[in-house]
Amino acid sequence: MLTVKKASRLFKDGAAGFKNITFTVQKGEIVGILGTSGCGKSTLLRVLSGLDHADSGTIHLNDGSPSGAGVIFQEPRLMPWLSVEDNVLFGFKNPSKYRKQAAHYLSLVGLSEFAGALPRDLSGGMAQRTAIARALASQPSVLLLDEPFSALDAFTKMQLQDLLLDIWQEEKTTMVMVTHDIDEALHVCDRVIVLSGQPGEIAAEFKISQPKPRSRSDLSLATYKEKIFSILEYSNTGLQKYSVR
Amino acid sequence: MKSKLNLIGLGMILPVLLIAIWEAAARLGWIESYLLPAPTVVIESIIEMAQEGTLWAHVSITLYRVGAGFLIGTAAAVFIGAAVGYFKKAEHLLDPILQAFRSIPSLAWVPLFLLWMGIGEPSKVTLIAVGVFFPVYLNIVSGIQGVDRKLIEVGKVYHFNSLQLVRRIILPASLPSFLVGIRSGLGLGWMFVVAAELLGASEGLGYLLVLGQNTSSPELIIASIILFAALGKGTDALLKSIESRSLKWQDNLQNAQ
Numbered sequence A: 001m002l003t004v005k006k007a008s009r010l011f012k013d014g015a016a017g018f019k020n021i022t023f024t025v026q027k028g029e030i031v032g033i034l035g036t037s038g039c040g041k042s043t044l045l046r047v048l049s050g051l052d053h054a055d056s057g058t059i060h061l062n063d064g065s066p067s068g069a070g071v072i073f074q075e076p077r078l079m080p081w082l083s084v085e086d087n088v089l090f091g092f093k094n095p096s097k098y099r100k101q102a103a104h105y106l107s108l109v110g111l112s113e114f115a116g117a118l119p120r121d122l123s124g125g126m127a128q129r130t131a132i133a134r135a136l137a138s139q140p141s142v143l144l145l146d147e148p149f150s151a152l153d154a155f156t157k158m159q160l161q162d163l164l165l166d167i168w169q170e171e172k173t174t175m176v177m178v179t180h181d182i183d184e185a186l187h188v189c190d191r192v193i194v195l196s197g198q199p200g201e202i203a204a205e206f207k208i209s210q211p212k213p214r215s216r217s218d219l220s221l222a223t224y225k226e227k228i229f230s231i232l233e234y235s236n237t238g239l240q241k242y243s244v245r
Numbered sequence B: 001m002k003s004k005l006n007l008i009g010l011g012m013i014l015p016v017l018l019i020a021i022w023e024a025a026a027r028l029g030w031i032e033s034y035l036l037p038a039p040t041v042v043i044e045s046i047i048e049m050a051q052e053g054t055l056w057a058h059v060s061i062t063l064y065r066v067g068a069g070f071l072i073g074t075a076a077a078v079f080i081g082a083a084v085g086y087f088k089k090a091e092h093l094l095d096p097i098l099q100a101f102r103s104i105p106s107l108a109w110v111p112l113f114l115l116w117m118g119i120g121e122p123s124k125v126t127l128i129a130v131g132v133f134f135p136v137y138l139n140i141v142s143g144i145q146g147v148d149r150k151l152i153e154v155g156k157v158y159h160f161n162s163l164q165l166v167r168r169i170i171l172p173a174s175l176p177s178f179l180v181g182i183r184s185g186l187g188l189g190w191m192f193v194v195a196a197e198l199l200g201a202s203e204g205l206g207y208l209l210v211l212g213q214n215t216s217s218p219e220l221i222i223a224s225i226i227l228f229a230a231l232g233k234g235t236d237a238l239l240k241s242i243e244s245r246s247l248k249w250q251d252n253l254q255n256a257q
């Protein structure tokens, strides 16, 4: 589905970005990219989405869908002059022909009643739901999410994580989700790739085989959490010692 | 509703009082009528001109000059401003020379335009167009350059080409600043039409100013000033209503209920 081979993108003379990243994503899979802030997660996602290019390595999106990747950013990035419905149809050349599609995706994210509202009247969670509907409406072969819920309060965040899983149940969308939240990754993802260092490299990969939806208090997930935490902590200790002095 | 009326009433107190004092002063002979005629005399002269049919002739030629200059100046500013705002190369090519031209006080062009184009309409319209051009140009450029990069990225995710990016993101996003620009451009247009008509015209509201001075009839001058004020305010109100209708989406103080 999505194949990334030895991809690198470096900034600041090789002191930032990511390097030598290799992974594949199967159709219908949700893959999490987990890492501390500054390890190049956003950069990786921008390269995958085509907003940026890799310095070396290859990225391959093999599928039959007309539109490549759909992207959900950390901020909703809605067009403030368009209604919720028109925002959902933003990717279409001729939005007025696709009202039905818009209605479908709006109901999927639970915003049917707000089709005519303007972004300024939406709460943060509603705005991000709109962004999700917009990304889905163009039927991307893979959905790329960059810390999509990190700006939301804890409760809204959990609601939207579950919404994402509901959408996956219904549409079996392939997703790559960047996050710095271990719990989020373990709740949502089938596979978690841990990045560490600056530039970020793959430090570990975990397959989470517990069936979705998972309980948030599932104890079997706690062992993963501990392992991931120790990797991230370990990769950070060098930095911390340095900064304490 | 009632409180709004009260507010308007509050704003009316001073003007009404001033006009009453002015009228009384003129009637009682406290001020010489050849310097400042009573408001009623001014109104009478406006009505007289309207009945003779000359009022409409003066108003329409002035409106035509402002309108033509405004359209030409705005159109030029939109094209050049869009190019300068969007293409870095165009900015480096055009912006320095335009900034240099901008530092010339626009009225300094008058003799040159008269020399080149004579005393007819083209020189007047050109002068007004030059006056309108700069505020519109500056606002368009800053509007386009101020468009949120993050919104443009959304368009790039959908593989929009340049034209689509402009039409679907950049234009609507820079609309507020464009509207600010054309409103201040229109204000300058009214200023420059006065200058153009003062300097050589046989018709128009500015010509009435000159005529009033030459024939020692202050009522003509004041009538012309009042008409300028009314037309300027009227056209600005028109633009303002367009502005508030097309910018309902803005999340600002003005749109807060």
Ligand SMILES: Nc1ncnc2c1ncn2[C@@H]1O[C@H](COP(=O)(O)OP(=O)(O)O)[C@@H](O)[C@H]1O
Residues within 6 Å of the ligand: A011, A012, A016, A017, A035, A036, A037, A038, A039, A040, A041, A042, A043, A044
């Ligand atoms: N276009 C760029 N030019 C220079 N440095 C950049 C650029 N984009 C990102 N960086 C740097 O790369 C590092 C990683 O950024 P980012 O991918 O946003 O990390 P993360 O999303 O994991 O927090 C940051 O230190 C940032 O300053």
Ligand SMILES: [Mg+2]
Residues within 6 Å of the ligand: A041, A042, A043, A147
């Ligand atoms: Mg980031």
